[in-house]
Amino acid sequence: MQRLMLQRLIQGAACRVIEAVQRYGPKTVTIAGCTFVVTPDVFNPKFFVTSGLMARHLALRPTDEVLDVGTGSGIQAIVAAQQAQRVVAIDVNPEAVVCARANCERNEVDNVTVLQGDLFEPLTAGERFDVIIFTPPYMEGPVTTLLSRALNDPGKALARRFFAEARNHLEPGGSLLVLYSSIADHEEVLEIAAEHGWQHEQIAARKMLLETYFIYRMVPLRAGFKR
Numbered sequence: 001m002q003r004l005m006l007q008r009l010i011q012g013a014a015c016r017v018i019e020a021v022q023r024y025g026p027k028t029v030t031i032a033g034c035t036f037v038v039t040p041d042v043f044n045p046k047f048f049v050t051s052g053l054m055a056r057h058l059a060l061r062p063t064d065e066v067l068d069v070g071t072g073s074g075i076q077a078i079v080a081a082q083q084a085q086r087v088v089a090i091d092v093n094p095e096a097v098v099c100a101r102a103n104c105e106r107n108e109v110d111n112v113t114v115l116q117g118d119l120f121e122p123l124t125a126g127e128r129f130d131v132i133i134f135t136p137p138y139m140e141g142p143v144t145t146l147l148s149r150a151l152n153d154p155g156k157a158l159a160r161r162f163f164a165e166a167r168n169h170l171e172p173g174g175s176l177l178v179l180y181s182s183i184a185d186h187e188e189v190l191e192i193a194a195e196h197g198w199q200h201e202q203i204a205a206r207k208m209l210l211e212t213y214f215i216y217r218m219v220p221l222r223a224g225f226k227r
Helices: 002-024 049-056 075-081 094-106 146-151 154-169 186-195
Strands: 028-031 034-037 065-069 086-091 112-116 129-134 170-181 198-208 211-220
Touching (some): 028 049, 034 075, 034 094, 049 170, 049 198, 049 211, 065 075, 075 086, 075 112, 075 129, 094 112, 094 146, 129 154, 154 170, 154 186, 170 186, 170 198, 186 211
Parallel strands (some): 065 086, 065 129, 086 112, 129 170
Antiparallel strands (some): 170 211, 198 211
């Protein structure tokens, strides 16, 4: 109970900092060698570790086809496009879609398609990818605004849906790249992934003040695999 209360306090403080930076911080930023323009309702990749951390740990093949779920400013899609053959980026936030498309043009990336929709909704039934990137919201606050949708996932409902549906859009031999935080019960989200048939390996971790970010590579459980 004390651990849960501490996590909620940290999450509340983090959300207040994020909201202030989103409102008053610069709207044009440079990260990973690219320039991004964002609006107050689109997650700023410069001042929050998650997007840039994932982008720096993408190691893709030139033949890979990549899906970036929850693309936001488009940072991960744009970095992925510099390595991979093709990228599809999805975001439920219409402002994020506009930003991501503009940032692709700004960074002269022409192999990214940006779609608006909820998780895998915009994809066709048979559309599959070699790598699916997911840097999800993980706070427990309510979803009442475009920005809060990028921050909050009450009850890990979005994470559950992602792990339930991702296999339908992954090529055989493909993998997920997922980032999660220590202040949001990362062990619980790994259990949720396992319940939906995914095994994981940690490929990166970064500690920032009271929070540690983890990046996991996940693949479907092998036949006979026991967790």
